[in-house]
Amino acid sequence: MLDEIREARENKGLSRRALAQLIGIPEQSIVRIEAGRGRVENLILIMAAIDYHVAGLSHGHNFPAQLRNRRIALGLSVKDTAAKAGLAWHTVAALEAGQGTISSLLKLIAAIGRNVRRRAPVRSHWSVARTHGRDSRFTPAEFLDHIYYAFGRIGLDVAGHPDAFVQCDRMFLFDERGEDGLALPWMAETVWCNPPFSSQLKWVRKAHDEVQRGNAKTVIMLVPARTESRFFHDVITVEADVALLRGRIKFITPDARREQTPFGIMLVIFGASSDQLDRLKSRIDATWLPRSSKSDEGSGQVLTIGQILAA
Structure with missing residues (x-):
């Protein structure tokens, strides 16, 4: 996931310094996050700025909501999830609120969302014969x-x-x-x-x-x-x-x-x-x-x- 975030930043043509200026955080914070450290709050800001959306978890209006809904879909309580991930229960609760550390987040993802990856950008067309990419159409x-x-x-x-x-x-x-x-x-x-x-x-x-x-x-x-x-x-x-x-x-x-x-x-x-x-x-x-x-x-x-x- 963090490698994909770095690639998404580069594909946007943004240096770490430019991204830091765009979202108003220190450049070193981006360096730390791409290395697997730092705060989840800054990660969420980065994801929004580079249009990075998560697939492989669950539905939700933002990333923390996806974490919570994934846990619920698996039928796990906060305490059960904490035990599964090797975290304290209040750490899991904080992550579901968009807070906490990247290291804790990675442990949680490893426990409940091993297939987490970047969601492909929605395409404005669809084809029956296509086997790759999103079939995007909404029922009237x-x-x-x-x-x-x-x-x-x-x-x-x-x-x-x-x-x-x-x-x-x-x-x-x-x-x-x-x-x-x-x-x-x-x-x-x-x-x-x-x-x-x-x-x-x-x-x-x-x-x-x-x-x-x-x-x-x-x-x-x-x-x-x-x-x-x-x-x-x-x-x-x-x-x-x-x-x-x-x-x-x-x-x-x-x-x-x-x-x-x-x-x-x-x-x-x-x-x-x-x-x-x-x-x-x-x-x-x-x-x-x-x-x-x-x-x-x-x-x-x-x-x-x-x-x-x-x-």
């Missing part, structure tokens, strides 16, 4: 209103972004490796997931697994209408409610432009009640696929698209 607020009408407030957004429009109680920030949402349990009554389209199947499998485990009661996913995978035919059409949306959604880019998808979109919903589905069907224009039956596997029956849509 007017579409989310239909989701709230049917399901109420969202408990957890598992592939979220701080600038997105989703109204939720908790959020896992999405990064290019998907380590938060794909690694952590989805403990919520209602989960929303508009995942990176370049790794759609991983997220759909994760959603199914979380519902099967009883972690999430209901998962609502907004994904491309890709129906070619065996998982779609053998699992999704059997256990999920699928709505093929008419028309194409215009997603919002980080720079506030609307971009229409070049492909169809569908909702895949695990664990919805009949009342929830009825409310949603009254609000969105879509074709709902009938559920398949596992007992029909191997029957050899082939249905045409017309038969499916007429069912």
Whole structure:
């Protein structure tokens, strides 16, 4: 992390002296921090000045909040975390308040956030074929209103972004490796997931697994209408409610432009009640696929698209 901070400073074209003058601290303070010493308060100032944001922890409006939310996501108390990191409990509390020493911070990160790294800058475009970089697109607020009408407030957004429009109680920030949402349990009554389209199947499998485990009661996913995978035919059409949306959604880019998808979109919903589905069907224009039956596997029956849509 500290090596990345130094590299980020250099990439900004800032010397230690120039950065020190910019944020109003002694140049020696920057030297100490880049060497693994000094105060967390100065580190936070440096991170803000060089546009360094952390991935691999948790969501949060700033770095200390990310530390706290990571601890909570792991189910650890302050005292448990202190024991795990070899620190005093009041030291952990201070770090979560943006205070303390760099040496203590590094011990805490080693204990609860070993994959901490720089979050890639948000790109203003996205591509289905891209396997690297952020798939940045925000679901329009007017579409989310239909989701709230049917399901109420969202408990957890598992592939979220701080600038997105989703109204939720908790959020896992999405990064290019998907380590938060794909690694952590989805403990919520209602989960929303508009995942990176370049790794759609991983997220759909994760959603199914979380519902099967009883972690999430209901998962609502907004994904491309890709129906070619065996998982779609053998699992999704059997256990999920699928709505093929008419028309194409215009997603919002980080720079506030609307971009229409070049492909169809569908909702895949695990664990919805009949009342929830009825409310949603009254609000969105879509074709709902009938559920398949596992007992029909191997029957050899082939249905045409017309038969499916007429069912």
